[in-house]
Amino acid sequence: MLKSIFCIIIFYLFSFNTPVFAQFSAKWGDQGNGTFHNPVLPSDFSDLDAIRVGDDFYAISSTLQVSPGMAVLHSKDLVNWKVISHVVNDLTRINQELNWNKMNSYGKGVWAGSIRYYKGKYWVYFGTPEDGFFMCSAKNPAGPWEPLHQVWKVQGWDDCCSFLDDDGQLYFIATNFEEDKINHKKYNIHLFKMTPDGKSLIMESDKIIHQSQGSEANKLYKINGMYYHYFSEVNKEGRVIMMERAKSLSGPWQITQLNHVNKKLDKEPNQGGLIQLKNGSWWFFTHHGTGDWEGRAASLLPITWIDGWPIMGKVGNGTIGTMLWSAPKPIIRKEHKLTNQTYDSFSGTTLSPDWEWNYQPRASKWSLKERKGYLRLHAFQPINPKDSTDILMRAGNTITQRSLRTQKCEVVVKLDISQMKNGQQAGLTHFSTTSIANIGIKQLGDTRSLVFTYKNIETVGPKISHKVIWLKSTWNYEGINQYEYSLNGKDYISFGGQSQMTWGSYRGDRIGIYNYNLHQEEGYIDVDFMRYLFVR
Structure with a gap:
């Protein structure tokens, strides 16, 4: 009874006192106290x-x-x-x-x-x-x-x-x-x-x-x-x-x-x-029709039936619904589910459904079997390899996940780059059709160098002689991203400037792992793991 009363009080407090800028709060989803905050999927x-x-x-x-x-x-x-x-x-x-x-x-x-x-x-x-x-x-x-x-x-x-x-x-x-x-x-x-x-x-x-x-x-x-x-x-x-x-x-x-x-x-x-x-009771699960850098996020709205019409959200003047940013959860459960994987060691026989390729992948150029516990990505030429503008938009077999909008997100990937070849580039990326930012390794001849690319401007960093490298992306609620790298998995060094994640072609920002070769179909990388951490 006390829990029910508490939820009702919280519902009315959020319904009538939440300021109009509540959407710009970094809170989202299950709040762990019997309430949720929209969006439920940011x-x-x-x-x-x-x-x-x-x-x-x-x-x-x-x-x-x-x-x-x-x-x-x-x-x-x-x-x-x-x-x-x-x-x-x-x-x-x-x-x-x-x-x-x-x-x-x-x-x-x-x-x-x-x-x-x-x-x-x-x-x-x-x-x-x-x-x-x-x-x-x-x-x-x-x-x-x-x-x-x-x-x-x-x-x-x-x-x-x-x-x-x-x-x-x-x-x-x-x-x-x-x-x-x-x-x-x-x-x-x-x-x-x-x-x-x-x-x-x-x-x-x-x-x-x-x-x-x-x-x-x-x-x-x-x-x-x-x-x-x-x-x-x-x-x-x-x-x-x-x-x-x-x-x-x-x-x-x-x-x-x-x-x-x-x-x-x-x-x-x-x-x-x-x-x-x-x-x-009735509820409405919906996306927001206008997208920001995170894309079109998902929210949950209670429905109130008035005169046989389903009114979504807070009932306003004239029995018209308005957006509601917080409410009691419709169902209280003990277990707490995450919205996506937080760690992938690629130890299974199939990819997690959280992964989606940019376009239909070339099946012969990726494998979970060639090296157990790793995702192997073989390099091949992008479409129009001589055009350096937004080349990632034409590079096949870029594997991606959605970028969450929350207080802080961090993604780390560990790459074995020992089998990279001349002309090959591989690394970590944020991309949409209006903005691309990469950190990775670029090989010319026998020399491998760290490279950061943003808005088609390339910054070449130190030479890399190690066989393994860790790449990290950290971004905040505003979609400002900073890349880092590590040669031991413990000590990280920032590289490249900050980049702004964007929306484009009805799609929010994607974080992904890319691998291509401008010169030939040669070379590969092995992805050991991806760790995706986020704050609600």
Whole structure:
């Protein structure tokens, strides 16, 4: 009883007294006292959808050009999340432009989708702006996922969701964001029936159910006999959350706006999923539509039902929701889950799902088997190796993780560089399409030198004769990064200036390990471990 009273008091204190700049606090996630602070995932988990199955919660997040694609997350309390798998193992099944030898699809690739559970399987649908819609299913969300199936090859569509009605009929909703040739309107939201296997659309069933500027983020629900269509649109405030409802999918639809945008913060909720808990309460797991250097972070908002409408966050004037930055946890559990791995010794037979390659990797050029307990990265030439501008954007087999935004983060990698060859460069990087900063080793002839590169300006440091080197990246809440190196794993020396992490092409900063050779396919490095430490 005392714990419940405490949580209620904390809820109201945070709801009404938290200043508008609370978003800029470095606090996040589970606070260890029965409350949480938004965001619950302070890194790039964009285009979320989420469901509850029994006592477990599952979510998906778009991944654009990184591989494997479409991250699948698991939680027991909606606050602590863990990446458990990916839906798409081979991005070339979508488009060859997503392969290591093309690498020209930044901002494209795997966009928003939906996850649902029916017929004993988890069903994921998603779209790409140039290749249409795809689906995949699995009996276990941790995988394996069935081979990817193309539902409809089409361009100019996005933000799809599947829906199974009570009579067993499957539906598919999505936005056509290109101009309608007949009505000369953009952002038409279409509803289709699907075949029973969920692999094809019944084209003659196509019906436009809504049209407004920027309308996207579609989700369909049936709650207490009423159909609810969740979406977002752009009005004079900015991007706002909308909902329409009807007694039948054929309409007529009532429509309302569910939230206001705080223009000072410019961090509005957008894509997300409505979830009902076993106790009957409702929550909204969402990304923030505007990205900073960390990308589009994920937050959790309580839902208050008013006159049959789900209001997300704090209920304001006119029963409109506003962003809520702290609240009691929806479920109190004893165990405390981390959001990502803190140490990887590469001792397994497969990579941790926290790792994602920049584009589909060249399979023959990396291995966990050639040297047990190490990730071996073989060097090969980047695309257009004579062009030194932003070369990492064209260097295959860069392996990455998301960069967290918190009080302090530190990543250390230990590299065996004894087998590097002439023309090879390898090391640690932070990158987006608008900013790249690296620290690593550059070999010319038989000479290896420490090198720091930022904004295409290279600073060459001391010669390195050691066979092993430790590289460290430390960054703060503002995304200011400083690199260091060590030759014994204990004493670290700063090298290179500070760099600012940035956002670009709908993607937040990534930290990664790179390895390429400008001259030839020769040389390799062995990654002994990666240690990722962060403060909540």
